[in-house]
Amino acid sequence: MTPKHDLKNPDHIAFGTAVANAQAAVAGLSDQYIGWVNADLKRLDAAISAAQGGTDADKLRAVYDVAHDIKGQGSTFGYLLVTDIGQLLCRYVDEAIRRKKVDVDIIAAHVAALRTVVDNRIQGQAGELGAEILDTLRSAAAKSFA
Template identity: 30%
Template sequence: MADPAKDQDYEIVTPPTDLRGKVRELTPREAKKFDPVKAAEAALQRISGHFSNWMETETESLLAAWDEIRQNGMNEAARDKLYQSAHNIKGQALTLGFPLVGDVAASFCHLIETVPSPDKLPLELTERYVEAIRAMVAEGAKDEANKTGVELLETLTAVTNAYLAQFPPPPVQD
């Protein structure tokens, strides 16, 4: 019988560093005192100074996707890129200290996910979402304490829900 592994091209990649050598095993006494939640919170606190920069980077990605649509028009690939950028913001916003921006991005994702095709995505409303996220990150509108940001979220969500009401929900498949 032929060996199928010999008939295929492949390469075995060996990691350059064995990470086991980088980790110190805790003594039983240290292990009793170690609180992984506290350690994680301390690590987050140490890097929290970078959170605004990371949100700005995610926002730049969203703006680039929107600029591409404005220049070249809406198509499936462009919509997917826009969605991915909004989805990244939605997923990271809470951790990075921008829960209100995450709520706006979640509403935007809902709009993109629900319209039946890229040509049904309303460009004016899309632009409002992109600009809202950009402005909120630039102004540091992080949570419900920012009343203007809350009103903006409520308005965008209401307009989105009104627009999406024209499309019947897809049939439920068993």
């Protein structure tokens, strides 16, 4: 029986090499991520513009879909706060669809927070500042439905 962590085990070496190659590929794409997320933010602006002034579920779902894309990519490239803000925006839009009530200022606040994180290349959770941003967005979203 081969020990679990036998560094001489060809399967272990192959797996380690595959992981290292994947990490290198993601690192190589990190520079391109900023361009991708900025393109997604433009798509988000367009979806928000199309949804302005109403609670049409299909139009709001388009906002959700772009926010979901943004959320999904953030963590992959080390932008954990982008993922968290995107998740909050998705939750807000889901609730807005359910309640048939939307506050465009709340959506705008999420987008502004996303842009701040991306423009300033803030990776990780951003410590207390990141927690404060998330708390403020959560609180504003809750108040908008009160």
